[in-house]
Amino acid sequence: MAILLTENAAKHVASQMAARGKGVGIRVGVTTTGCSGMAYVLEFVDELNTEDKVFANHGINVIVDPKSLLYLDGTEMDFVKTGLNEGFEFHNPNVKGECGCGESFTV
Amino acid sequence: MVLFTIAEPGQGRARQVIKRKRAAGIDLGTTNSLIAIAKDGKAEVIADVHGQRLLPSVVQYRAGGSRTVGIDAMSPLPGATIISSSKRLLGRGLADIQHQLPYVLQDAAKGGMVNIDTATGPVSPVQVAADILQALVERATTQAGGELDGVVITVPAYFDEPQRQATRAAARIAGLNVLRLLNEPTAAAVAYGLDQQLQGTIVIYDLGGGTFDVSLMRLHKGVFEVLAIGGDSALGGDDIDRAIADWMQKSSGSSGMPVEDYRQLLQQARAAKHALTTVTTTTVRIGAWQAEFTRSTLHELMDSYIETTLKACRRVLRDAGLAAADVTDVVLVGGSTRTPRVQQKVQEFFGRAPLCSINPDEVVALGAALQADVLVGNKYGDAALLLDVMPLSLGVETMGGLMEKIIPRNSTIPVSRAQEFTTYKDGQTAMSFSVFQGERELVSDCRSLAHFELRGIPPMVAGAARIKVSFQVDADGLLEVQAEEMTSGIKSSTVVKPSFGLVEHDILDMIKASIESAAADKALRTLRERQVEAQRHIESLKAALQQDGESLLSVDEKHKLEQVMQELTVAAAGADAVLIERLTETLNNQSRDFAGRRMDAGIKTALAGRRLDALGEKP
Numbered sequence: 001m002a003i004l005l006t007e008n009a010a011k012h013v014a015s016q017m018a019a020r021g022k023g024v025g026i027r028v029g030v031t032t033t034g035c036s037g038m039a040y041v042l043e044f045v046d047e048l049n050t051e052d053k054v055f056a057n058h059g060i061n062v063i064v065d066p067k068s069l070l071y072l073d074g075t076e077m078d079f080v081k082t083g084l085n086e087g088f089e090f091h092n093p094n095v096k097g098e099c100g101c102g103e104s105f106t107v
Numbered sequence: 108m109v110l111f112t113i114a115e116p117g118q119g120r121a122r123q124v125i126k127r128k129r130a131a132g133i134d135l136g137t138t139n140s141l142i143a144i145a146k147d148g149k150a151e152v153i154a155d156v157h158g159q160r161l162l163p164s165v166v167q168y169r170a171g172g173s174r175t176v177g178i179d180a181m182s183p184l185p186g187a188t189i190i191s192s193s194k195r196l197l198g199r200g201l202a203d204i205q206h207q208l209p210y211v212l213q214d215a216a217k218g219g220m221v222n223i224d225t226a227t228g229p230v231s232p233v234q235v236a237a238d239i240l241q242a243l244v245e246r247a248t249t250q251a252g253g254e255l256d257g258v259v260i261t262v263p264a265y266f267d268e269p270q271r272q273a274t275r276a277a278a279r280i281a282g283l284n285v286l287r288l289l290n291e292p293t294a295a296a297v298a299y300g301l302d303q304q305l306q307g308t309i310v311i312y313d314l315g316g317g318t319f320d321v322s323l324m325r326l327h328k329g330v331f332e333v334l335a336i337g338g339d340s341a342l343g344g345d346d347i348d349r350a351i352a353d354w355m356q357k358s359s360g361s362s363g364m365p366v367e368d369y370r371q372l373l374q375q376a377r378a379a380k381h382a383l384t385t386v387t388t389t390t391v392r393i394g395a396w397q398a399e400f401t402r403s404t405l406h407e408l409m410d411s412y413i414e415t416t417l418k419a420c421r422r423v424l425r426d427a428g429l430a431a432a433d434v435t436d437v438v439l440v441g442g443s444t445r446t447p448r449v450q451q452k453v454q455e456f457f458g459r460a461p462l463c464s465i466n467p468d469e470v471v472a473l474g475a476a477l478q479a480d481v482l483v484g485n486k487y488g489d490a491a492l493l494l495d496v497m498p499l500s501l502g503v504e505t506m507g508g509l510m511e512k513i514i515p516r517n518s519t520i521p522v523s524r525a526q527e528f529t530t531y532k533d534g535q536t537a538m539s540f541s542v543f544q545g546e547r548e549l550v551s552d553c554r555s556l557a558h559f560e561l562r563g564i565p566p567m568v569a570g571a572a573r574i575k576v577s578f579q580v581d582a583d584g585l586l587e588v589q590a591e592e593m594t595s596g597i598k599s600s601t602v603v604k605p606s607f608g609l610v611e612h613d614i615l616d617m618i619k620a621s622i623e624s625a626a627a628d629k630a631l632r633t634l635r636e637r638q639v640e641a642q643r644h645i646e647s648l649k650a651a652l653q654q655d656g657e658s659l660l661s662v663d664e665k666h667k668l669e670q671v672m673q674e675l676t677v678a679a680a681g682a683d684a685v686l687i688e689r690l691t692e693t694l695n696n697q698s699r700d701f702a703g704r705r706m707d708a709g710i711k712t713a714l715a716g717r718r719l720d721a722l723g724e725k726p
Binding site for chain 1: 112113
């Protein structure tokens with residue numbers, strides 16, 4: 001069971017964490033919403049919950065709750081630039097279908 | 108591909124897809140009703156399962172309590188009661204209804220709304236409206252998927268408070284959340300304004316089944332401003348149908364028809380009218396009698412009604428200070444504007460071809476749907492802001508029972524106006540304010556809205572106090588009146604709902620009466636002003652005589668003054684304004700000498716006072 005960060009993604013998370021000035025890592029999760037069933041959650045973490053799993057990647061703690069981990073196991077998070085946009089992207093091997101915009105997915 | 112950013116703790120989870128709210132516009136018409144739904148700035152009328160877009164505003168009540176609405180309700184079953192055009196009964200008492208109806212009415216409790224006698228027992232017009240609304244909403248949920256979060260229902264511009272409340276009550280019975288009641292012509296303007304970016308000064312000519320509304324509006328940068336409204340809430344295609352039916356009865360020599368036969372006659376009249384839109388002659392029959400009904404006969408029957416509508420147009424233009432040539436566009440609304448004669452007369456009047464690019468039966472519902480979409484929170488582009496107007500002037504009663512208008516008719520609301528008044532008598536410490544609504548010069552011809560008093564005015568000579576009376580009408584038509592004495596700062600105020608209790612034909616009657624009786628009113632106003640003036644002179648002379656009459660006047664002089672004063676008192680109670688003015692002048696002249704002596708005496712007293720002071724310094 002693991003969640004992966006690319007080196008590039010870790011670099012950007014680190015710089016954003018430094019700019020924010022606090023936090024123990026980033027949370028990656030899923031929530032049931034969107035047009036295709038589930039959507040990703042990506043946020044900073046200040047406090048860990050007791051049931052959280054923590055994965056260290058290039059010095060960054062990636063925190064996942066056990067329920068989300070079922071849907072996210074093996075996911076690699078990357079940082080990409082496309083045209084004028086830049087941001088994080090998920091490569092999730094569990095996904096069977098995505099909605100047109102990629103914001104939500106089904107497993 | 109969507110790219111993510113890292114959110115603050117707890118906020119990433121909060122992201123949800125916002126559900127689009129569903130709102131509909133409903134045109135609850137006298138003859139036909141419609142429902143429309145807007146999406147992304149485009150509105151569409153929802154048809155029923157058979158593809159019918161118009162729902163006839165007809166409900167059939169059967170013994171046992173079952174009911175049908177719409178086309179199915181129009182074919183009579185034995186023992187059933189068919190209710191049509193009941194919109195005219197909404198919020199009305201029996202006394203308000205004068206025309207012949209194809210069903211029987213009962214008067215409700217004192218001052219209440221009428222009930223209609225039906226096979227299921229008495230039914231209120233509110234219930235009929237609720238049944239129609241329910242049938243419309245069923246279309247929206249079955250044909251356009253899902254429950255409605257809210258509706259905008261249109262009403263004629265002249266609907267008064269009880270009629271609007273009755274409409275809201277009907278919606279409540281039908282289980283609807285009313286976002287707003289919107290005036291029908293305003294809804295039409297919304298439909299044209301947003302669909303076609305029409306700008307300028309436009310007239311909405313809305314001749315429906317039972318009501319005629321004309322609105323003069325200015326469209327500027329997406330803002331609709333209502334400049335003036337007018338119309339007749341008891342004029343429409345139904346009247347023309349009735350005129351045709353009456354003509355048929357008269358021509359055939361039949362009269363005193365049973366209710367059911369008359370209803371069928373009305374249907375035949377309507378069908379004949381519709382037929383003449385495309386052909387020039389059609390056959391009508393009652394029993395064995397039959398005749399050719401031609402366009403020229405139709406024109407004869409309907410021209411007086413059209414002339415009434417054009418009179419209202421003229422008045423609205425005059426209210427806004429505009430000429431027909433200033434109007435950039437005329438919009439036709441209502442099924443009756445399909446009649447070629449109406450289009451022709453309107454074109455002649457305004458000197459331009461009227462707009463009818465949007466279906467005149469649907470334009471109101473479409474506009475309402477667009478507003479509903481904005482109001483429920485689904486904003487697209489620039490939301491339109493609508494301004495309303497006061498149907499009648501607001502003012503206070505001044506001495507002599509005169510109406511002093513503070514906010515003139517057709518002012519756009521919200522509005523705030525103020526005017527200064529003063530005291531009438533020396534040492535007056537209180538003032539009472541009566542708030543009136545109407546167009547006439549005397550308050551006895553206007554409608555009383557409220558009464559309040561301002562107390563604690565510091566005693567001053569008459570005319571020295573400055574009392575500022577301000578009228579403020581907010582966007583909901585709520586009026587707040589405040590009186591403030593400017594030197595002391597004491598205040599008093601009241602809040603009233605100006606439209607409450609006014610039946611819209613009262614409003615029309617009041618406006619009409621003010622025009623017809625303008626000259627008489629002006630003469631009355633002059634008389635009252637002279638009377639007040641005379642009274643003021645008598646009061647002050649009386650006070651002066653009481654004080655100095657004995658010391659400064661000979662018995663003869665005093666007697667003479669008292670005689671003129673007596674004559675003026677008698678005259679002031681009469682109605683001869685010229686006589687009152689002449690006698691007031693006489694009294695003025697004859698008392699001038701007395702006034703002079705009083706002034707001299709005053710100076711002497713003042714000087715004597717000083718001498719006393721001076722004397723007082725010596726010892």
